[in-house]
Structure formats: C-alpha cells, structure tokens
Amino acid sequence: MAILDPADIDKDLSVGEVAERSGVAVSTIHFYESKGLITSWRSSGNQRRFPRDVLRRIAVIKVAQRLGVPLATIAEALKTLPDGRTPTAEDWKRLSAAWKADLDERIAVLTRLRDGLEDCIGCGCLSLGECPLRNPWDELSEDGPGPRLLDPRR
Amino acid sequence: MAILDPADIDKDLSVGEVAERSGVAVSTIHFYESKGLITSWRSSGNQRRFPRDVLRRIAVIKVAQRLGVPLATIAEALKTLPDGRTPTAEDWKRLSAAWKADLDERIAVLTRLRDGLEDCIGCGCLSLGECPLRNPWDELSEDGPGPRLLDPRR
DNA sequence: ATACGACCTCAACTTCACTTGAGGTCAAGA
DNA sequence: TCTTGACCTCAAGTGAAGTTGAGGTCGTAT
Numbered sequence: 001m002a003i004l005d006p007a008d009i010d011k012d013l014s015v016g017e018v019a020e021r022s023g024v025a026v027s028t029i030h031f032y033e034s035k036g037l038i039t040s041w042r043s044s045g046n047q048r049r050f051p052r053d054v055l056r057r058i059a060v061i062k063v064a065q066r067l068g069v070p071l072a073t074i075a076e077a078l079k080t081l082p083d084g085r086t087p088t089a090e091d092w093k094r095l096s097a098a099w100k101a102d103l104d105e106r107i108a109v110l111t112r113l114r115d116g117l118e119d120c121i122g123c124g125c126l127s128l129g130e131c132p133l134r135n136p137w138d139e140l141s142e143d144g145p146g147p148r149l150l151d152p153r154r
Numbered sequence: 155m156a157i158l159d160p161a162d163i164d165k166d167l168s169v170g171e172v173a174e175r176s177g178v179a180v181s182t183i184h185f186y187e188s189k190g191l192i193t194s195w196r197s198s199g200n201q202r203r204f205p206r207d208v209l210r211r212i213a214v215i216k217v218a219q220r221l222g223v224p225l226a227t228i229a230e231a232l233k234t235l236p237d238g239r240t241p242t243a244e245d246w247k248r249l250s251a252a253w254k255a256d257l258d259e260r261i262a263v264l265t266r267l268r269d270g271l272e273d274c275i276g277c278g279c280l281s282l283g284e285c286p287l288r289n290p291w292d293e294l295s296e297d298g299p300g301p302r303l304l305d306p307r308r
Numbered sequence: 309a310t311a312c313g314a315c316c317t318c319a320a321c322t323t324c325a326c327t328t329g330a331g332g333t334c335a336a337g338a
Numbered sequence: 339t340c341t342t343g344a345c346c347t348c349a350a351g352t353g354a355a356g357t358t359g360a361g362g363t364c365g366t367a368t
Contacts, residue, residue, distance in 0.1 A: 030347095031326060045334055068264075070324075103267065113257065117217075117254050118254070170315080181357055199315080199365075202316090219355095
C-alpha cells in the first residue's frame with residue numbers, strides 16, 4: 001500500500017505513508033507526536049492514523065526549522081492557533097512574519113561579524129584593545145563573568 | 155593574587171587567573187585542555203600552569219566560535235600550526251580567511267532563505283508545488299530519504 | 309592548629325533533535 | 339500455518355559544548 005490508490009485519496013495516513021510523503025523518518029514522526037507538534041488517532045490495531053493535513057503541518061515545521069526556529073518554539077506557535085487547527089495561509093503569514101524578523105536579525109548579526117572580521121584579517125590584532133572582534137565579549141574582564149551581548153551560538 | 159603584581163608580569167598563569175583574564179569559566183578551561191585546544195604544565199602541587207599566550211589562543215577560539223566554527227574544527231586548525239605554536243598574526247590571517255569563507259556562505263544561505271520566505275509570506279503556498287521554501291527538500295519524495303541540499307541546521 | 313580558598317579528578321547531568329535497539333503485536337499473502 | 343513486513347512501546351545512545359557535584363589535596367593567613 002505504498003502506492004496511492006485513487007480510492008484512498010481522502011483516507012487518513014499511516015505513519016509509514018506520512019514518512020514517505022513528507023520525507024521524514026518514522027522515528028521522527030513518533031518524536032514530533034511525543035512533542036505535541038502533530039497528533040493522531042489510533043486504528044483498531046493500535047496503529048497511528050494521521051489526518052492528511054499532517055503533511056502541511058510537517059511542511060511548516062520543516063520550513064521553520066530551516067529558518068532556525070527551535071522545535072519548542074514551533075510547538076508553541078502551533079499551539080497558539082485557535083482550536084489547534086492546521087495552519088491556514090493566514091496563520092502561515094503571521095507565523096512566518098515573526099520568524100522572518102528573527103532571521104533578519106540573525107543575518108544582521110552575522111553580517112556585522114563578517115565586517116568586523118574583514119577589518120581584522122589584515123591586522124591580526126586579536127590581542128590589542130581595539131579589535132572589534134574581541135571587544136564585545138573580551139572587555140577587560142573586570143565586570144563579572146561573561147558579557148555576552150549576543151547569543152554566541154549564532 | 156587576583157591582582158597582577160608587576161613582579162609576576164611574565165610568570166605563567168593559574169587556571170583561575172586564566173579564567174579571570176579570558177572571561178571563560180574554569181571548567182571551560184579544563185574542558186578545552188581535555189580537547190587539546192590548549193596545554194599546560196603542572197606545578198609542584200599538581201596545579202595547572204599556563205603560558206601567557208594561552209590568552210591569545212582562547213581569544214582565537216572564542217572569535218572562531220562566534221563565527222560558528224565548531225570546536226573540533228578549531229582544534230584541527232590549531233594543530234596545523236607548525237610546532238604547535240600559538241597563532242601569529244600571519245596564522246590568524248590564514249585561519250580567519252578560511253573561516254570568513256564559511257561565514258560568507260552561511261550568510262548567503264540565510265539570505266536566499268529569507269528572500270524565499272519573503273516571496274512566500276504573502277502566498278501561504280506551502281502546500282503548492284511552486285513554493286521555493288518547500289521545494290529544495292520537499293520534492294515529491296520519490297528519490298529516497300532526505301534530499302537535504304544544505305545543512306538544515308544552519 | 310586550623311580554617312579557608314583555590315585547586316585537583318572523575319562521573320554524571322544538561323539541551324536539542326533525533327536515532328537505534330530490544331522485544332512484542334497484527335494482518336495478509338504463500 | 340507460517341512468515342513477512344509494517345507497526346507498536348520504551349529505554350538508551352548520539353554529539354556538541356560545556357556545567358555541576360562529590361570527594362579530596364595544597365598552601366597560606368589567622
């Protein structure tokens with residue numbers, strides 16, 4: 001039943017079918033369900049059955065992940081949808097606009113960093129007081145532990 | 155002995171001094187040493203003693219991390235330095251140029267992503283075949299598991 | 309003499325996003 | 339009937355980059 005029979009066109013999907021059609025591993029689908037990102041009901045034989053819109057949900061999840069949004073945040077966002085419905089075009093607009101702001105910020109941070117690096121490549125100053133690359137976080141160390149203006153992970 | 159006595163100006167540093175002057179935690183210094191990023195000798199009482207240039211090494215490490223270079227890669231790079239010396243301005247030039255290329259690439263990826271997202275916010279097309287945001291990785295699923303053109307984590 | 313702070317080791321825990329494995333169920337085809 | 343394949347659960351492992359904690363040592367200031 002890997003091939004889609006026209007008669008089944010609007011039937012719910014098994015976990016294997018979802019995996020095949022969404023491109024994510026079965027274990028990942030279990031995992032997403034455990035995190036509340038998607039939901040399913042069970043067949044008589046205790047197998048998961050997913051409404052077809054799970055595919056759209058997974059699409060949203062995957063795009064958000066490419067944007068660098070952590071799963072927990074995605075889960076939050078999906079929970080803000082009234083009655084837990086699958087995101088409509090309108091919802092997507094709202095969510096993606098918020099995520100775009102994040103992305104813009106991330107790009108801006110990296111760009112500033114690159115520009116600092118550019119200036120710095122020639123000088124090798126790393127140990128001097130003026131190095132723009134060091135200064136934000138390597139101030140004279142008198143003011144307590146870890147300045148960390150920006151998340152150092154991004 | 156937290157304050158630098160002029161008489162000690164060229165003495166090696168204890169782990170606590172390195173922590174204070176570099177702004178990283180003592181545990182982090184232990185950790186870096188265990189990963190071979192820095193080295194020390196031991197005092198008679200089995201305490202670590204670091205040559206002062208460890209501060210420059212840590213500076214390089216921290217800058218590289220801000221650039222998004224994983225520690226393992228940083229360790230590799232530091233190992234390519236002849237005779238394990240601390241990076242000179244020349245070395246820094248070489249290393250940072252390579253890392254800048256990475257960074258440029260990362261910025262380019264994010265920028266393309268943002269542009270795709272911009273186009274996509276209005277349309278909410280996520281489920282359509284034309285969505286630039288979905289297509290790279292959500293192809294019809296016929297060609298095996300996980301297209302993953304680009305590292306999805308960045 | 310003793311208390312204190314800085315240091316030591318080693319193991320285990322943390323977060324994130326999953327994957328892997330062991331052991332078991334269920335329905336259909338040969 | 340038996341075997342296959344897809345499914346099930348739950349626990350543990352992965353890797354990155356550290357942090358936390360327990361238990362112990364060292365040296366110096368009071």
